[in-house]
Amino acid sequence: MKRNGSREKEKEAKKQRLLEQLGDRWLPYLTSHDTDFHQLWRTKYSKFILKEASEVSEELHQEIQQAFVNLLEHGCFFQDLVRIKGKDVLTPVSRILIGNPGYTYKYLNTRLFAIPWPTEGHEIQYINEKISAACEALNKLNSYFHDEAIVALQKYNNLQAKKLESPSVSDTEQDFPGLMKKEYILEDQRSFHSHGTQCANLESRTSYNVTLINYMDPPKMFYLKQEPYFGMGKMAVSWHHDENLVERSTVAVYNYSYKDPLVPKMKDKEDLKGRDPAIWHIGLKIAWDIKTPGLAVPLYPGDSYFMLDDLNMTHQHCVLSGLQPRFSSTHRVAESSTGTLEYIFARCQVALQNSEKKTDSGIIILKSLEGTLIEQVEKIHNEVEFEWLRQFWFQGNRYRKCSNWWHQPMMKLEDFWKEMEVMTHVVLCEARKVECPVEKRHEIINYILPSLTERQELRKEWIARCQSHLGQGLTSRPETRVPSILE
Numbered sequence: 001m002k003r004n005g006s007r008e009k010e011k012e013a014k015k016q017r018l019l020e021q022l023g024d025r026w027l028p029y030l031t032s033h034d035t036d037f038h039q040l041w042r043t044k045y046s047k048f049i050l051k052e053a054s055e056v057s058e059e060l061h062q063e064i065q066q067a068f069v070n071l072l073e074h075g076c077f078f079q080d081l082v083r084i085k086g087k088d089v090l091t092p093v094s095r096i097l098i099g100n101p102g103y104t105y106k107y108l109n110t111r112l113f114a115i116p117w118p119t120e121g122h123e124i125q126y127i128n129e130k131i132s133a134a135c136e137a138l139n140k141l142n143s144y145f146h147d148e149a150i151v152a153l154q155k156y157n158n159l160q161a162k163k164l165e166s167p168s169v170s171d172t173e174q175d176f177p178g179l180m181k182k183e184y185i186l187e188d189q190r191s192f193h194s195h196g197t198q199c200a201n202l203e204s205r206t207s208y209n210v211t212l213i214n215y216m217d218p219p220k221m222f223y224l225k226q227e228p229y230f231g232m233g234k235m236a237v238s239w240h241h242d243e244n245l246v247e248r249s250t251v252a253v254y255n256y257s258y259k260d261p262l263v264p265k266m267k268d269k270e271d272l273k274g275r276d277p278a279i280w281h282i283g284l285k286i287a288w289d290i291k292t293p294g295l296a297v298p299l300y301p302g303d304s305y306f307m308l309d310d311l312n313m314t315h316q317h318c319v320l321s322g323l324q325p326r327f328s329s330t331h332r333v334a335e336s337s338t339g340t341l342e343y344i345f346a347r348c349q350v351a352l353q354n355s356e357k358k359t360d361s362g363i364i365i366l367k368s369l370e371g372t373l374i375e376q377v378e379k380i381h382n383e384v385e386f387e388w389l390r391q392f393w394f395q396g397n398r399y400r401k402c403s404n405w406w407h408q409p410m411m412k413l414e415d416f417w418k419e420m421e422v423m424t425h426v427v428l429c430e431a432r433k434v435e436c437p438v439e440k441r442h443e444i445i446n447y448i449l450p451s452l453t454e455r456q457e458l459r460k461e462w463i464a465r466c467q468s469h470l471g472q473g474l475t476s477r478p479e480t481r482v483p484s485i486l487e
């Protein structure tokens with residue numbers, strides 16, 4: 001927790017220095033009506049691939065767009081109350097996570113629980129036929145994106161190999177004389193080639209396990225932040241790297257903004273300086289680089305884009321708002337080593353192995369008071385409480401909107417956690433016993449104190465979060481319940 005905090009502070013200081021350096025000037029950026037737009041894209045943003053709507057079958061478009069509308073009409077999208085730099089912030093976009101059964105995705109200290117898409121070997125009940133069809137359609141898009149991402153990566157590889165064979169295909173500095181320095185030019189391509197992408201990697205870096213679907217209706221958002229470095233206009237999602245992904249995995253996004261007759265007609269495009277504020281764009285920039293111009297790529301209904309390989313690490317992206325309501329389905333390979341139900345159940349099993357219920361009295365005793373063992377139990381106790389239960393309780397009943405799938409496993413986790421609460425109580429009783437030797441008492445305390453202190457701090461933080469103004473105002477009221485043992 002603390003390490004994260006200091007990293008965040010450093011980043012913030014770096015950002016402030018950059019903004020100060022800028023003063024009241026904007027950094028340059030290019031968009032589709034600028035002459036050098038495609039040239040800049042090819043040289044500095046070559047791992048950003050756009051697939052226009054016309055390249056995708058009409059049938060798939062129909063299914064996906066209908067899925068979005070069904071989810072919206074059923075009230076399945078929710079703004080997240082995330083935590084940035086120690087502050088609670090309500091995201092302008094509303095979201096839903098759909099994915100493999102039991103998977104979660106954590107971003108900005110918020111764990112989202114995936115509504116499962118239909119998966120072989122899993123019995124999934126949806127609230128109605130429309131939601132069931134929506135999840136199925138998104139799974140179909142997911143498989144399609146998996147195949148397309150592999151094709152895109154292979155194409156990219158081949159192109160880079162050709163470029164290295166004949167360097168005369170040079171997208172060089174002469175094209176941006178005033179904007180860039182030579183040393184930056186080919187680094188984009190070089191990094192890809194030197195890391196080479198093998199077949200197994202191709203597969204694992206495109207096997208999407210979740211999609212985070214975003215929705216925003218701009219006229220309903222009375223405040224949107226202005227893009228701070230380039231003057232790109234209003235942002236729906238600020239500059240960021242996507243978190244919690246398998247390293248170098250591709251992100252695939254389907255974009256759908258629909259025509260709303262209430263949106264005012266834009267003035268003549270000829271007059272425009274910079275990007276068209278009526279159209280949604282994806283903004284791209286190289287992280288911590290103020291020499292290379294930024295890029296604002298317009299997105300039209302049905303367009304998809306891919307962020308290949310390490311683009312998400314070397315670059316940042318943001319979403320620039322247009323005027324129409326928009327959905328995007330962002331398919332990701334979430335880093336899931338500690339983010340699945342299977343994982344947390346296995347952890348709980350480890351902890352509960354140290355507890356034994358006396359059949360006659362029902363009393364719980366501990367099998368061992370060995371230091372490292374009780375330390376591990378208390379760590380697991382914190383993990384299940386703060387990474388799973390409180391995250392789930394906080395988001396209230398939003399998960400029941402589509403399916404009751406999470407209900408039963410979360411009840412089970414809650415039962416495991418209650419048993420761990422008793423285990424903590426028992427360990428403390430043991431340490432307090434008069435017959436407990438002083439050394440043993442010290443050993444117990446030394447091993448469990450850090451976890452208990454962290455628990456107390458995090459409980460305070462969570463309770464404040466639930467009781468905060470924003471927390472209380474969530475569409476899906478957070479549950480502030482604290483089981484009786486804590487009261």
Ligand SMILES: O=C(O)CCC(=O)C(=O)O
Pocket residue numbers: 212214237242253255282317318319328330
């Ligand atoms: O909506 C998009 O196109 C991308 C959204 C995004 O960057 C995100 O959700 O992380």
Ligand SMILES: [Fe+2]
Pocket residue numbers: 240241242317
């Ligand atoms: Fe993103």
